[in-house]
Amino acid sequence: MATKKYTVTLPEELAEEIRSEVGSGNFSAYVTHAIERQREQDRLGELVVWMLEEGGPLTEAEKAAAEAERRENERWFAERAATEVQDQSATEPPGRQAAG
Template sequence: MSEPTAKYSITMPRDIAEAATARSGPSGLSAYVAAAVARQIDRDNLNELIAVAEAQHGPVTDEEIQALRDQLHQARQQQTQGGADAV
């Protein structure tokens, strides 16, 4: 069963509203906007967690980020190769 809903009136630039309407598909504009807002809330929550972690442990360096990206890239390559090179 889905969450209860309420009706709201929002204002947004016409071009954004038109683009959202064009992309909303069969679920409609309300569902499209609700999904976009939910994603933004997730991003805001993640940014808050990052701020807390950086306050406690210091910022993550560009080198650390790149090393993790490299690890992720290698793991994806191994997965697409059927794990033939997995250690």
Template sequence: MSEPTRKYSISMPQDVAEAARARGGPSGLSAYVAAAVARQIERDNLNELIAVAEAEHGPVTDEDIQAKREQLRRAREEQGTAASGEASAA
């Protein structure tokens, strides 16, 4: 079941509105704008979580970020290897 919708009046620069309308395609401008606003809300929520975590545990360092990226890269490689092995066994 879809969330109920309401009509709102918003103002934005004309060039932004025209670009959004062009990218909205068959779904239209309203769907495009709603998706963009939903993504921004997700980003705002993540930034709030990061601020709380950093207040409790200290800031995340560049080294921490690189270590996690490396961990994710290795995990993806392992998943790719496992998926290849499963496909060839079938």
């Protein structure tokens, strides 16, 4: 991807906070990533508006199904994280296992 230099104005306190966290060499990469994420959010918002225009508001049954799926996903990720913690502690040398 080609790059081009731009001048932007940021609040000094915010810019210095970011620079202190990521270092001066990673500042542009951080800002680029932040802008990319904002663009994703903007596009998702546009998609939601389009979907509501096309299909109307969600029914109670659709909301309930989405909430059930969200809970199932949350459960799956929690179980996966717990398994990873168990796997990591199993590979630790004796006496160095993570406190549970």
